[in-house]
Amino acid sequence: MGSPVSPIPEYVVAGLWGLVSGSGLLLGAIVADAFFGKLSHRMVAAVMGFGGGVLFAVIATELVVRPDAAGADLWPTVALPAGAAVFSSINWYLASRGAKNRKRCGECVEQPNEAEHHGSGSAIAVGSVLDGIPEALVIGMSVAGGGAISLAVIAGFFLANVPQGLSSTSGMKQAGRSRRYVYTIWIGIPLLIGVAAAVGNFLLGSASAQEPAILLFAAGAVLAMLAEAMIPEAFENAPPFIGLITVLGFLAAYLIAQH
Numbered sequence: 478m479g480s481p482v483s484p485i486p487e488y489v490v491a492g493l494w495g496l497v498s499g500s501g502l503l504l505g506a507i508v509a510d511a512f513f514g515k516l517s518h519r520m521v522a523a524v525m526g527f528g529g530g531v532l533f534a535v536i537a538t539e540l541v542v543r544p545d546a547a548g549a550d551l552w553p554t555v556a557l558p559a560g561a562a563v564f565s566s567i568n569w570y571l572a573s574r575g576a577k578n579r580k581r582c583g584e585c586v587e588q589p590n591e592a593e594h595h596g597s598g599s600a601i602a603v604g605s606v607l608d609g610i611p612e613a614l615v616i617g618m619s620v621a622g623g624g625a626i627s628l629a630v631i632a633g634f635f636l637a638n639v640p641q642g643l644s645s646t647s648g649m650k651q652a653g654r655s656r657r658y659v660y661t662i663w664i665g666i667p668l669l670i671g672v673a674a675a676v677g678n679f680l681l682g683s684a685s686a687q688e689p690a691i692l693l694f695a696a697g698a699v700l701a702m703l704a705e706a707m708i709p710e711a712f713e714n715a716p717p718f719i720g721l722i723t724v725l726g727f728l729a730a731y732l733i734a735q736h
Contacts, residue, residue: 488679491617494626495674498616498634499609499667505642506663513650518584519716521644525580526711526719528640530726532703535633537727538734540615540696556690560611560697567607568705576604580706582644583651585714590652598654602662605645608706609670611698612638616670617677618691629734636730637707644710 509516541553571577575589575597589597612634619626642663649659681691712719 487620487682488617488675490626491620491678492671492675494620494631495613495616496667496671498612498631499638499670501635501638502605502609502642502666503663505639505644506646506659508639509643509646509650510656510659513647516582516643516647518582518714521582521584521640521647522711522714523716523719523722524640525644525707526715526723527726527729528637529703529707529711530723530728531633531730532637532699532707533723534727534730534734535630535637536696536699538731539627539630539633540692540699553693556693557697557700560694560699561701562697563694564607564611564698564701565705568604568701571600571604571607574600576600578648579604580608580641580645581648581710583648586709588648588652590654598658601645601649605662605666606669608641608702609666610673611695611702613670613673614677614681614695615692615699616674617679618681618688618695621678621682621688627734628736629730632733633730636726641707 568576575594578586578588579601581588588601591598615630616626616634619630646659646663649662650656681687711723716722
């Protein structure tokens with residue numbers, strides 16, 4: 478008899494799922510590159526609003542601790558603001574370096590080019606990595622202890638990443654950044670999300686007792702990212718019914734979470 482097949486290590490599974498969810502960024506970049514100059518701000522804003530609604534649903538249905546969990550009354554008051562504070566602090570620093578408008582499509586609010594703000598290209602790249610870290614943390618923890626990854630988590634992050642890649646790429650090209658720069662960003666970041674998910678699982682996978690607090694920390698960071706990076710693009714000079722579009726994004730992710 479042959480030797481039994483060894484199961485795939487948990488951290489590898491986490492890394493692969495991180496790569497899948499992060500690939501939405503690359504898909505959005507490909508669409509933006511193919512249709513550059515043909516996508517109006519209102520079209521991009523509508524897609525961004527839908528993606529924002531998706532992320533709101535992921536937070537509400539997958540990340541926030543259930544009320545009957547032990548200690549649930551204490552975790553949100555600490556972990557949620559802590560996650561938001563860490564994200565906002567790093568984002569504030571990167572914004573001062575030129576990454577503030579990294580998710581803008583460029584029509585209403587332009588991204589800075591290198592001549593206007595030296596080092597902004599690197600800051601935008603680092604800021605884009607920052608946006609993906611909470612996602613990687615959630616995925617890494619979701620498969621900890623042999624748990625099955627939630628379809629809503631993967632589908633939600635993937636669907637929310639598409640408009641982020643779409644809008645940010647449009648703004649990068651509007652600012653005169655090269656195709657090489659654009660694709661280096663959006664090929665590299667999904668890979669980094671995968672690596673971060675694997676590392677997060679490897680380092681934190683045994684901390685099952687703290688999993689709700691870790692997920693709430695990530696939820697706070699995702700909420701802060703929504704408020705500071707995604708929602709401004711969706712709601713500035715917004716298309717008609719942008720509120721409805723956002724709710725439809727929420728509904729789509731909510732329905733996925735129910736199956």
